[in-house]
Amino acid sequence: MFIKNAWYVAAWGNEIGRHLTQRWITGEPLVMFRTEAGEVAVLEDRCAHRRASLSKGNLVGDAVQCGYHGITFDCSGKCTHIPGQDKIPPAMQVRRYPVIEKWKWIWVWMGDPDKADESLLPEFQYNDMPGWLATGGCLKVDANYQLLTDNLLDLTHETYVHGKTIGNSAIVETPMEYRVEGNEVHVQRIMRNTPPPPLFKKVRGFTGNIDRWQVIRFQMPANVSIDARGYPAGIDDLEQGMRWFSINSITPIDERSSLYFWTITRCFALDDDNLTQMINDQILKTFLEDVEVLEAQQQLIETDTRANPDISIRADSGAISARRIVQRLAEADAVQAQPVEASVN
Amino acid sequence: MFIKNAWYVAAWGNEIGRHLTQRWITGEPLVMFRTEAGEVAVLEDRCAHRRASLSKGNLVGDAVQCGYHGITFDCSGKCTHIPGQDKIPPAMQVRRYPVIEKWKWIWVWMGDPDKADESLLPEFQYNDMPGWLATGGCLKVDANYQLLTDNLLDLTHETYVHGKTIGNSAIVETPMEYRVEGNEVHVQRIMRNTPPPPLFKKVRGFTGNIDRWQVIRFQMPANVSIDARGYPAGIDDLEQGMRWFSINSITPIDERSSLYFWTITRCFALDDDNLTQMINDQILKTFLEDVEVLEAQQQLIETDTRANPDISIRADSGAISARRIVQRLAEADAVQAQPVEASVN
Amino acid sequence: MFIKNAWYVAAWGNEIGRHLTQRWITGEPLVMFRTEAGEVAVLEDRCAHRRASLSKGNLVGDAVQCGYHGITFDCSGKCTHIPGQDKIPPAMQVRRYPVIEKWKWIWVWMGDPDKADESLLPEFQYNDMPGWLATGGCLKVDANYQLLTDNLLDLTHETYVHGKTIGNSAIVETPMEYRVEGNEVHVQRIMRNTPPPPLFKKVRGFTGNIDRWQVIRFQMPANVSIDARGYPAGIDDLEQGMRWFSINSITPIDERSSLYFWTITRCFALDDDNLTQMINDQILKTFLEDVEVLEAQQQLIETDTRANPDISIRADSGAISARRIVQRLAEADAVQAQPVEASVN
Numbered sequence A, B, C: 001m002f003i004k005n006a007w008y009v010a011a012w013g014n015e016i017g018r019h020l021t022q023r024w025i026t027g028e029p030l031v032m033f034r035t036e037a038g039e040v041a042v043l044e045d046r047c048a049h050r051r052a053s054l055s056k057g058n059l060v061g062d063a064v065q066c067g068y069h070g071i072t073f074d075c076s077g078k079c080t081h082i083p084g085q086d087k088i089p090p091a092m093q094v095r096r097y098p099v100i101e102k103w104k105w106i107w108v109w110m111g112d113p114d115k116a117d118e119s120l121l122p123e124f125q126y127n128d129m130p131g132w133l134a135t136g137g138c139l140k141v142d143a144n145y146q147l148l149t150d151n152l153l154d155l156t157h158e159t160y161v162h163g164k165t166i167g168n169s170a171i172v173e174t175p176m177e178y179r180v181e182g183n184e185v186h187v188q189r190i191m192r193n194t195p196p197p198p199l200f201k202k203v204r205g206f207t208g209n210i211d212r213w214q215v216i217r218f219q220m221p222a223n224v225s226i227d228a229r230g231y232p233a234g235i236d237d238l239e240q241g242m243r244w245f246s247i248n249s250i251t252p253i254d255e256r257s258s259l260y261f262w263t264i265t266r267c268f269a270l271d272d273d274n275l276t277q278m279i280n281d282q283i284l285k286t287f288l289e290d291v292e293v294l295e296a297q298q299q300l301i302e303t304d305t306r307a308n309p310d311i312s313i314r315a316d317s318g319a320i321s322a323r324r325i326v327q328r329l330a331e332a333d334a335v336q337a338q339p340v341e342a343s344v345n
Ligand code: FES
Pocket: A047, A048, A049, A050, A051, A052, A066, A067, A068, A069, A070, A071
């Protein structure tokens, strides 16, 4: 179940250049490249002729030449040349996907191109903002994308999964507040006078307790940002504390595997390259702990034959709300994708 | 097709300790551990909350703490703690499986716990009896468990598969006797004045012919013991001969893979460690010959599209009887597992 | 979808000897061997008893002894021995497949043995003819067999896939002629005064332009020969030019994988072993380029959910005709294989 009328991250901007890159999103194969002018173009990676993989062909100017029989498609998906014949059948075209490059990532619209709407991008401006520095990566995870958004919306798991880096018992002991606003879900925990988790100590050298904020925001289809702050307890001063955003966008490859695009973007010690590298290493290690849990969970869900298996707790409220939003929007997309029945009488 | 109301070997006793061990039986994931008192506990290895793998969590006292959000289950499967809330929903529990540790193995009851009945254990006392010494192991086999019991119930295959260790032409030339008693099948061959197979020569140094006994006993669901004896021909004297039991319990992982627990337990030369090692090596080699045959057979059965493929011979009688017993009991279990229909009128 | 009443290449003749060889054709497992008289015999590779793999057993004289319980089948598939019993049930037999060894290859008839008809062999005599020398091999390809015959029937792909060996732009620029004759398809291109492709230069040292012929012939079920000729432009003289046949037979393993048997057989410089080796190397490299394209195409077809996906062009005419022939014959086979309904009244 996927929302089709939505933007998904297909790649980091610097992955896409004057070459052909294949990637699968919501079960569809895409071929991506930059035009000579530097714009990103995204087409279906199945030749309209005999379904060869266009990404194994050649980029010729701003067009893709299929590597099998040489049929050529421009960056709008229109066929511009068929070897050995002049007439081009109108159906000879491949699907073009709307694309936006923004905040360091390439965003692809998987639904009706006429509905593509830049205002539906999640607000991830901190990935690329003066005074902020982002470090991050992309992980392939063999689990449904909603298991990843569940994970990010309930940070009590940090206590149990990530005790070596960002978790400690303060999180689970602090009640969560949450609210739904339109297609967004907000979850927050403010932990007063609490010991800093190991990574916070390393990053900012806290010696005593801190006030710690986690402000989580879900934006459809599968974007979760976390505004994380830590200050010496009682002293609300950024100079003595830290603040970063953990910015996460999950792209479904198909129903059982996902790409996990992530950054940590911070507004302090921007010139400290060692710190940047250390944060990247520690967060990557942290996410790999999640991957192990999530891939085992995926396997146990797939093999489960019970009728109504999950029992929820209070901490699930945010994740449940986000799933409701996704289900509602995905069902609306599916209805619109149905052919309209001719009305009789 | 599995008998659920039955005991299956889940592990050797010495595999289970103060740590969490995962194993799959009849398609269900189990987590196993020893309590502080040394008892073995077996729970479903799917957290009732979001189906994380409990075996990736922590053993805390006699309880399992899920490694994802920290929900804790005691060794009866009851939830004892939910982080961040006091109220525990009654449905928050995981299935507990009855378990018996006996004769060096851990036996798990996969059906209705109220029906768990120790008297249904197979009689495998020779695995752990004064005056006897057992050596053995466990093999994973990519074949249905009944292909393994078929194999053990028709030892004519020793002639063709195991000519280097325990087989020779005497077996296939000697008629088999068999009888069914309740849920047991007994098959036996007594070979008089026959050349010893290679392994018997190595073990006991026979120079001339022997009288050789094979007394096979099938006990449901998938247990086969073989009382094997060899004496110098005409001399029924253990001091000059050998006797051992080959004890085998097949545990279905699912419909197409199995765990094969096995021992050879003997009542002679108990102090001879080299002999113990040699027997273990030779029998393991022998069983790996079976594994190759059985895995190929499994593949050919799965790809077969013919309607009624198997043609039976006289030597199959024991295996066919055992399959009838399994089918009858498995169907009875399936009927009992159906929800009772409300009678109308 | 397979034509069953047809000959498929199962092996090179020199692969089959006094040992048992397994191979799968149209989803069926075969065991092959030579009798003491040197004839090739082909049986179903599933023992009629318990479906063990006969190819893991032993060849005893002209019979196959199953490696599991020793039941023996002669080279007609008739059971000749059951260990431990004298009576042989009439159903205890395995299917025999008609076989012809011709033109260096072993041909097996996968349909009704009574319909086996040597005149339905493709005319591949150039593989084994005085004055001609064949070099070749066999590749496993993870793609449906018809993707391979499509490939061979539209050589415009040489321009794009094989520019380093046998392709150049002349092919795609020259119109193709084609005609259907019964169950055969003929496609040809005659390219006048055209630059030779790289491999032709290497093989024959052409310095100027050539006249190049490609005469393609499809014979059911999946045989394609290409009569390829090149002469100095305007000079129709074999002494100064080259001619070879590319002979190809595709054997479906199942619906998604195939064996690709191929030769290049030439009528010039027969004693030049270096040339033979060079041609073999270059053609193998060329076919491995096809394999990469075809395996990606197979994956994209399997994952495609669109209703009517392929758009055809003029160059597809030959391949489309060949597919129509295969479909017609396969459907006729399927109808004949149905049990006849009793006519009522
Ligand atoms: S498949 Fe792309 S041109 Fe033929």
